[in-house]
Amino acid sequence: GHHNQYVVPHGSSYVLPHSTQHSGSYYTQNGHSYYYRQTASVGDVHVTQPQQIQFGGFSQLDDLAGRLETMANDLCLDLHHNYSHNRNYNAVYREAYQILETAKYIHTAKHQRNHRAVQERLSGLDKLAHHVESELTGWSRDHHQQVGQLGLHSKMKQIESTLHHLLNDVGVKPTSVTKGHH
Structure with a gap:
């Protein structure tokens, strides 16, 4: 075929x-x-x-939340295994783990029926992801274990893309982020 x-x-x-x-x-x-x-x-x-x-249609929530959970988990594992020697590691890891915890929460079927709770949990998460990405600038990799297919910055770009679609699906406007400002 x-x-x-x-x-x-x-x-x-x-x-x-x-x-x-x-x-x-x-x-x-x-x-x-x-x-x-x-x-x-x-x-x-x-x-x-x-x-x-559709904005706020909640049609792709399960798929996008599952993708975000997988990607955030890979990010946290990669940070843990290969980047723990960098400046601000503990703070950045905590923020990355917040993304993972949020993804797990909204991917849990029982929470998906509560649209307002999903919206509240996702509100501002894109700003947090942008902050994590900005903190990773200049970080060096001390290779111990390969996690997933992508490098650290590509993982963050995928997380941001997933969040963009997820926010749209659940009807949350993205937080406007000005480059260089936190």
């Missing part, structure tokens, strides 16, 4: 590709978030159109 691959439109941002644990891709174009479900089957390929994710 053949396999058609959907190409994310040129000029898109916050691209989240599918992975072994998660099928489907996310991207943002012209201020709107989209989800594209890969539905390839053996011998035949079923092409579906990307669907726009």
